């Protein structure tokens with residue numbers, strides 16, 4: 001019997017427009033490089049799951065399979081909204097954050113990431129306006145972008161999203177604009193910024209939402225990972241119309257894909273419809289394990305261990321930045337979470353610098369990945385402090401400082417020659433807090449020497465520097 005060979009065209013015009021415009025996630029792309037033995041990864045956002053007590057995990061997993069009744073639930077299809085028992089446990093847990101919701105105001109999702117996709121699908125038509133922090137979580141940008149919104153990114157400072165800039169943007173958008181759908185915010189220890197929105201701005205955001213008629217989506221994966229200062233009241237506790245996204249990823253483990261949406265029933269009904277089409281229901285097995293973990297096991301004890309570990313790592317990173325980074329760089333000082341945000345002078349490009357960083361054995365995520373236009377933020381980067389050991393963090397920051405210092409040195413040559421448009425010696429001297437140019441050069445050389453002293457692969461460094469000089473010469477032509 002002969003078999004016909006059929007060729008399907010799976011490229012070009014056959015691909016949906018919304019997929020053709022999708023950008024890959026820089027973090028996902030860095031995953032492979034980050035696992036190389038000689039590379040220290042500051043790029044991921046992975047919790048230290050190896051800290052979880054084996055006995056606790058075993059008990060939670062066994063509870064989901066050891067009885068026929070449990071297996072009849074964990075191995076079966078479940079309700080689209082999620083298992084009733086888990087929803088009750090989640091409602092209970094949210095009470096310690098000051099949020100009062102009933103179990104039926106919760107819909108369980110496959111991680112907070114699915115919550116973002118479901119919300120986007122339920123609410124965004126092409127051209128609708130969405131407000132986010134700029135920079136913001138790149139997984140949210142990916143989820144939203146598929147539905148072709150017009151994303152307006154509002155800068156933050158150490159107190160979270162700048163309300164003055166949000167107001168100015170809202171004035172441009174106009175009151176009652178039907179295209180304006182929602183503001184997506186990560187108020188606690190923002191990803192990627194590490195900053196936290198203060199109480200006054202939280203109140204103002206809710207007032208503006210009411211005045212301009214948009215929904216507020218509060219994404220809170222890191223809220224319980226606080227290392228200093230007092231708890232901030234969630235937006236959801238201040239106004240029950242807020243759509244709150246939670247996840248167990250940073251408290252238990254992202255391998256059990258479990259997150260949730262707490263929202264008014266009218267919102268959940270729409271999201272439920274979308275979820276039916278996406279997956280019918282989430283993994284009942286994962287949900288039952290999560291339910292037992294948070295209901296029957298002293299999980300707060302383990303969370304305290306995570307907090308102590310991450311706090312030490314954050315402190316280590318801040319100390320290393322102080323020690324090794326050049327004065328032109330600045331960074332945020334997170335009171336919790338997993339990330340901090342580093343800003344370099346405007347003329348630096350962290351996207352193209354990544355190749356040199358990899359060569360030097362360190363990865364980060366270039367800042368432009370966190371902006372909807374993929375261009376803004378080129379002089380910044382996100383670094384993670386939750387995953388690597390303190391020793392590796394110090395080493396990674398030292399390597400990164402070396403890479404940055406080499407680029408800066410090159411730029412200083414151009415600035416000295418007046419060849420960098422819009423950037424003069426005055427600006428560099430001010431950034432460095434130096435009175436004259438020679439002092440800048442001496443400080444830079446000292447800094448570089450300190451960093452280079454511990455570089456073993458000097459030959460590779462020199463080669464990279466030579467390539468860069470050639471590249472810069474080419475650019476200057």
Ligand SMILES: Cc1ncc(COP(=O)(O)O)c(C=O)c1O
Pocket residue numbers: 045110111112113114137139186191219221246247248249254258259
């Ligand atoms: C701000 C933010 N939202 C959502 C997610 C997705 O979390 P999950 O693992 O629950 O899908 C992450 C993951 O890092 C995140 O940082």
